[in-house]
Amino acid sequence: MTFLEKQTDPTSPMHWRGNMQADYLYLSGVAGDKFFKHLMKNDTFLATKCPECNKVFFPPRLYCEDCFCEIPEEKWFEVPSKGSIKLFTIATIDSYGKKLKEPKVIGLINIDQTDGSLLGVIKTDKPDEELQGVHVEAVLKPKDKREGTLKDILYFKKK
Amino acid sequence: MRKVAVIGAGMTLFRRILQETGKELSFLATKMAMEDAGIEKKDLDMVIMGSAPDAFDGIHLKGENLLDGAAAANKPYVRVFNGGGTGVFAPIAGWWHVASGVADVALVVCEEKMGSCFPHPQTAFRHIWDPFLDRPLNTNLVWLFAMEMNRYMTVHNIKKEDIARVAVKNKRNAVGHPCAQLPDENITIDDVLNSEVVAWPVQRLDISPPSDGASALILCSEEKAKKYVEDPITIAGVGWNIDSTMWTNRDLYFPRYVANAAKMAYKMAGIDNPRKEIDFAEPYDPFDYKELQHMEGLLLCDKGEAPILTREGVTQRDGNLPICPSGGLLGVGNPIAATMGQKVCELYWQLAGKAGKRQIPTDPQIGVGQAWGDIMQMGTVIVMKR
Numbered sequence: 382m383t384f385l386e387k388q389t390d391p392t393s394p395m396h397w398r399g400n401m402q403a404d405y406l407y408l409s410g411v412a413g414d415k416f417f418k419h420l421m422k423n424d425t426f427l428a429t430k431c432p433e434c435n436k437v438f439f440p441p442r443l444y445c446e447d448c449f450c451e452i453p454e455e456k457w458f459e460v461p462s463k464g465s466i467k468l469f470t471i472a473t474i475d476s477y478g479k480k481l482k483e484p485k486v487i488g489l490i491n492i493d494q495t496d497g498s499l500l501g502v503i504k505t506d507k508p509d510e511e512l513q514g515v516h517v518e519a520v521l522k523p524k525d526k527r528e529g530t531l532k533d534i535l536y537f538k539k540k
Numbered sequence: 541m542r543k544v545a546v547i548g549a550g551m552t553l554f555r556r557i558l559q560e561t562g563k564e565l566s567f568l569a570t571k572m573a574m575e576d577a578g579i580e581k582k583d584l585d586m587v588i589m590g591s592a593p594d595a596f597d598g599i600h601l602k603g604e605n606l607l608d609g610a611a612a613a614n615k616p617y618v619r620v621f622n623g624g625g626t627g628v629f630a631p632i633a634g635w636w637h638v639a640s641g642v643a644d645v646a647l648v649v650c651e652e653k654m655g656s657c658f659p660h661p662q663t664a665f666r667h668i669w670d671p672f673l674d675r676p677l678n679t680n681l682v683w684l685f686a687m688e689m690n691r692y693m694t695v696h697n698i699k700k701e702d703i704a705r706v707a708v709k710n711k712r713n714a715v716g717h718p719c720a721q722l723p724d725e726n727i728t729i730d731d732v733l734n735s736e737v738v739a740w741p742v743q744r745l746d747i748s749p750p751s752d753g754a755s756a757l758i759l760c761s762e763e764k765a766k767k768y769v770e771d772p773i774t775i776a777g778v779g780w781n782i783d784s785t786m787w788t789n790r791d792l793y794f795p796r797y798v799a800n801a802a803k804m805a806y807k808m809a810g811i812d813n814p815r816k817e818i819d820f821a822e823p824y825d826p827f828d829y830k831e832l833q834h835m836e837g838l839l840l841c842d843k844g845e846a847p848i849l850t851r852e853g854v855t856q857r858d859g860n861l862p863i864c865p866s867g868g869l870l871g872v873g874n875p876i877a878a879t880m881g882q883k884v885c886e887l888y889w890q891l892a893g894k895a896g897k898r899q900i901p902t903d904p905q906i907g908v909g910q911a912w913g914d915i916m917q918m919g920t921v922i923v924m925k926r
Contacts, residue, residue, distance in 0.1 A: 403664070
């Protein structure tokens with residue numbers, strides 16, 4: 382075995398530089414397409430309800446993962462773009478180890494009238510407060526700026 | 541070990557790009573298989589997912605991403621993966637779940653979304669090579685397979701037109717397949733020979749297309765299977781084998797790893813003379829020459845004899861030894877792992893008399909399916925009986 386812990390330059394042994402090229406076109410899927418198209422034109426969200434167990438899927442799904450049945454067209458419905466904070470954290474360091482300029486509150490918002498939640502940025506004046514259970518509403522981009530992605534939701538704020 | 545039966549199968553459309561997400565595709569295939577078997581999610585003891593590199597769908601740990609579409613939420617679940625060999629290896633993993641007695645009913649789902657890797661999934665294949673010895677030359681799989689094909693043609697003095705016949709046969713067979721991506725009832729040998737040269741001797745129509753798709757299979761212990769079907773189709777033998785990664789030091793004219801896997805499966809199935817005992821086969825055909833090499837690897841004929849049998853019509857659907865009656869990868873499409881649909885589900889459909897327009901007319905009793913993967917080194921084989 383050759384141990385390299387005393388090497389100050391990891392490029393001093395023979396090596397070859399490469400990268401793993403990976404470019405993607407992710408399609409939102411059949412349910413996702415409907416969800417994001419609705420979001421481009423409306424200030425509400427869409428959800429689906431399982432016809433067998435009545436579980437409400439948000440974001441909407443084409444099928445119930447428990448009953449394993451298809452969710453028909455008539456089980457799609459609108460819900461307000463509001464919800465309660467289920468989980469949250471206050472991030473101070475990013476994925477590259479750098480200190481954020483300002484602490485960022487990231488949380489899971491349980492959307493009203495549904496059994497599902499969405500990851501979102503939470504804007505608040507006092508990031509150290511107890512946020513669990515607090516009711517928030519989505520702040521969306523102006524309609525003419527929306528692109529049909531999750532980024533159309535700018536953040537969630539207290540009502 | 542317990543005997544294992546196949547009681548249901550399902551398969552989505554295969555297309556270059558499908559709008560459905562991977563989990564939506566998995567759901568569609570799984571639902572079809574469940575309806576075919578007459579079972580529900582609660583009847584499943586365990587779920588096995590087969591899916592090739594994460595780099596295709598572009599989701600690391602894609603097994604976890606796919607599982608809710610595969611009826612696996614809150615079940616024992618595992619993803620298996622060995623490149624192109626996965627489509628037959630996943631049902632082999634399903635087989636050992638049931639044969640060992642840990643599961644009575646196991647669902648096997650195979651999914652691939654190559655369309656996400658954009659503009660072409662060939663970029664993902666560029667990173668499967670040794671980073672020091674292969675990658676600096678910017679090689680790709682087609683160039684390597686072209687060298688292998690050339691070697692096979694040289695050793696046996698095979699004419700290109702005798703290889704092109706395979707592409708013609710499979711694309712014509714695919715006309716009867718409801719999921720097929722490239723069926724063509726009018727294709728001729730000249731069409732193949734006149735198509736664009738990608739890397740000599742490989743031309744455009746020698747190659748199967750990249751695809752999106754999913755397939756599913758439901759396995760059950762033989763005794764319990766009688767609850768669902770009168771005469772269950774059983775898995776008689778399985779085999780798998782991998783050759784050295786130093787592919788540069790092997791003679792690529794013959795896939796000895798496929799022969800090793802086939803011998804393992806035949807021994808388990810009690811088959812002494814595969815040429816006489818096997819009624820039809822689904823060898824892996826991502827390229828037309830691979831069907832021929834794999835027929836030889838599966839010991840269904842002598843080395844170099846497969847192109848002759850093909851020329852004589854023996855491998856046609858109504859011939860003595862139908863090969864790829866599904867239409868294969870060349871005709872139906874090649875969503876890597878999801879080709880379980882042609883290589884294993886097709887055995888079930890043929891043996892159960894459910895193959896519709898593709899039904900082999902001679903009442904087949906025993907069939908063999910095979911897949912091939914990694915760097916020209918993985919062979920996976922399954923034998924099924926009525």
